[in-house]
Amino acid sequence: MVSTTANFLSNFLSGMTSASKVSVSAMRRLIEHANPLITPLFDPEPPLFLPAALSLSDIRIFDANFAPTDGYCLLFITEGRGFLEIQKNTAQNTIQEDADLIDINHHSFKKNSLFFFPLSKHWRLYLENAPWKFYLFFLSGASVSYYNKLFSDSVKEPFVISGSSMLPVQLSHLYDALSDCKNDPLWLDEQLTSLLCLTIKEARCHAQSSLPYMIPSYLISIRNSFHKNFAKPFSLAELETQYKISRFRIAHEFTAAFGQSPIAYLNCLRLQKACELLTCSDDRIGEISTAVGFENTNHFINLFRRQYGMTPGTYRKHYQGTTADR
Secondary structure, eight states, X not given: XXXXXXXXXXXXXXXXXXXXXXXXXXXXXXXXXXXXXXOEEOSSOOXXXXXXXXXXXXXXXXXXXXXXXXSEEEEEEEEEEEEEEEXXXXXXXXXXXXOOGGGEEEEEEOTTXXXXXXXXXXXXXXXXXXXXXXXXXXXXXXXXXXHHHHHHHHOSSOEEOOTTOXXXXXXXXXXXXXXXXXXXXXXXXXXXXXXHHHHHHHXXXXXXXXXXXXXXXXXXHHHHHHHHSTTSOOOHHHHHHHHTSOHHHHHHHHHHHHSSOHHHHHHHHHHHHHHHHHHHOOOOHHHHHHHTTOXXXXXXXXXXXXXXXXXXXXXXXHHGGGGOOO
């Protein structure tokens, strides 16, 4: 052991930028207060190495861009839903809210879903449904690209881990054991090898079970339209006319692909945007309701209370201070 990799975390945090109206300072504080686990730097470096690991829980607000860096990330969502966007064009500096969706790879996460991706491009991580809990394992070493290739050969999207899988337990145990065993490079390499082998097995099992189903391109188009134009009015009747597909088929296939009906999915996006406005602006509740696409303020308040367990006004009082400094 010759030094520490604490600079990995500082570089990671310094590469964060605001992806929306949510304060980047608040995002950095969330990560710093979660006490990230930093492992020593060994000489020679093991074939598989873990510079840092992070566990965040009970997250109510999160939306940040991250700059490209070396290595890979294993992202595991244990509660809530969120999104990962990865820039296709390496020349662009950040992923903006109004970025052309053909220039990004957009990935949805729900409870118990996992993804393994390279950090070589700009990426954005943001919450859809609170509370959110997730793990981030940052991986490097000569062998990690090999395991990522095996993973990406099996799946291209985040997938939900089967209920009988030992992978969630292994991820949790690895994170918990790091504080005591991180100084042993042999132990760390052994644990990471076992973890990635199990991850790839799960990805292959998922790919085989999903084989004959592929998400139709029209569903991807609908989802992208929701993300880009969430404040505009949508209805199943209009989607039926636009795509010349039965509204009943659209509703059934969208729910099967994304875990929610089209309107429920759209409303979740709108409510998340409302959370940002509640914490980062002084707009009135009615103005925010209109800005995110709800014509009826009472309907907006009822949906918000059902989603977050409190009214928009109570949410603003509780969380507005966490994003005060920009």
